Amino acid sequence: MIAETGHYALILALGVAIVQMVLPIIGTRYRDPQLTAIAVPAAQAEFILIAIAFFALMTAYVTSDFSVANVYQNSASEKPLLYKISGVWGNHEGSMILWVLILSLFGAAVATFGTNLPRQLQANVLAVQGSIAVAFLLFIVTTSNPFVRLNPAPFEGLGLNPVLQDPALAFHPPFLYTGYVGFSMAFSFAVAALIDGHIDAAWARWVRPWTLAAWMCLTLGIAMGSWWAYYELGWGGFWFWDPVENASLMPWLAGTALLHSALVMEKRDALKVWTILLAIITFSLSLMGTFLVRSGVLTSVHAFAVDPSRGVFILAIMGVFIGGAFALFAWRAPLLSQGGLFAPISREGSLVLNNLLLTVACAAVLVGTLYPLALEALTGAKISVGPPFFNLTFVPLIVPLLIAVPFGPMLAWKRGDLLAAAQRLVAAAIASLVVIVGVLAYTQKGPWLAPLGIGLGIWLIVGAATDLAYRVKLFGASRDEVWRRLRNLPRSTFGTTLAHAGLGLVVIGIISTTAWRAERIEALAPGATLDIAGYQLTFEGVTEHQGSNYKARVGTFKVTRGGSPVTELTPSKRAYVVEKNSTTEAAIHDSWRGDLYVVLGDQLKDGAYSVRVYFNPMVRLIWIGALVMFFGGGVSLSDRRLRVGAPKRAQAKATAAPAGE
């Protein structure tokens, strides 16, 4: 019964979304306020209906209703509750429901909280959101219905792929999708502006919080995915330049560019056409990411639940929205007024450089990701484009950007003084030089470029701190004055500082773990020892262990450092009974120096086991840095000027519908 309710709600949502797509556009075209006003309740109703469908599916999972085919295929009654819930989006159909749920949540948020938007703009935005919802709901209802019943109902489910039974991965898809789908807001605003033929600085102010929120979630989602791959896949790497990873990186790069160009548009009323274009590109890349992941056209280690026949449908959706938006852009963009002028050396100029390098780097990733597809279609040759390609193209393009980052916030709008900014950054340059020399002295081996990379990270961090220090006159003003300035600084300034410093942490983490990683693969008999990066590991043997829904072989390693005991590591190999599948559970000991990472391999001939041990120096900085960037975004989002409805709070309070609808 619950499954039928969910299915029914889904079809109703499709109907409501069609209303939301059509009527407001007619309303704004013929200046009919009643038709225009339908957008708001339609967006709210669409969200409620999709939420009902989503929770119906979740109920079926939690109660292990195996008469629902989707539950049968992806769940089992013995699975822990968390993974019953995350199983909802651990498969194709459920993840598409989550996709439209987030899409409609954003739409409902604009409907509910965007009360200070011009009516016309709001209606157009919601209509565009509605059209995206129509496309994806149609896709779900016709090709990916999660509520299909099985008769007779099986007694037990097939279970969830064991590598997906993991806390980081339980939350990875929701964040990633919130990021992807969040960019649909920027897209809808851009298309609405094109339909309107009118755009101004206020537009950028409305778009920025949505873009920022989407960017934050995407940052966290990518970081979680990489963290999961790091400890769950058992090869100790954090990024593989895999097509599915690239599919999430590309919208992130374009979205980062969009955040910065929207800033120029908001403050200086410039770069309007470019910002619109970037908004369309960013969401197009999100759609392409969904397509690449869902269709399985590319070989990927991350591809789950792929079905090529559905890929054609998503390809069609992509074609309609991307093609349509670009056609609209070509037709209407010339109508938009051009913005103000600025000197090349200025805040705007630095943000243009940021955009230029980010989009070109993004294009390089796009070429590397799609080239195998194109080549196969044209010549039939099968190739794979791996890390060497991306290291050769992406890195040289992104390094100049990283060098330029600390200059940006120090330049004034309209006309900046590069020399003055450089003088302020002398301290940061000295700090990074000292670190470079220190690293060179401390590490005897490793690539010669690596110390420079570490210096680049320090440059970013100290550079970000320097900007803040100058803004509050940390040196040269009285303590009271500094405190007063600190309190009066807009929160978005702290956000910038945090995000840029977080970037520096990520750079340091990536460079040090890539350059100075130690790896040992050996056959160890019980009692044997192994030395790595100053640690001594003693293999004590293997024991059998019975988990909640798996059997495990657990190896025990005593770890000492300089003779004193450090810890005991227990990597294991799990065999999942229901899923008939096995996973490797790495054991990780973390310290400020880095991660000691131990993987238990197969049993060899003479009672020995193959054992793989890594030492990844400072690898955690990658995810800590991503977290700092996330919080930077959050601090910026809490800035009063950015808050949706901030200028008219009192009125918004009086008229806003109950939250959460």
Added chain:
Amino acid sequence: MTRKQRRGVLIGSSLLVLGLAVGLVLYAMSDSIVFFYSPSDVAKIHESPGKRFRLGGLVEKGSVVRDQGTTVRFVVTDGAKTLPVTYTGVLPDLFREGQGVVAEGMLEPDGVFHADTVLAKHDAKYMPPEVAAKLKKQGLWRGEASGPSPNATN
């Protein structure tokens, strides 16, 4: 600066960055692309030793032999041809006899493919599309790779 000069700076720097990017991409394309071959392809094209490529096919039944330490030898087959592979390291969880495998490495003069990477797949049912396509061509494809694998003859 006049409006024209400003525009010139913008266009100039854009072209510079784009040119740099195109150059990098072309250079990387010529150098760091890895081709994907089945054992039959390898027999046909005589890839020069020392050139990296990916080898895909099925792990032949009964061919997995453990050497000293963590070195493993096995044979990859596509039904028509076979190629011996040696790999030192920990094999992925889903590495099984009769299952699809993708190995990356080089063909050495001794005729053995020295793999430095054996690709792990998340999903037991998952077959790399390249392998599936090649197997289809060889008539070895039986839909989902879950049942007992075909006994490859050679």
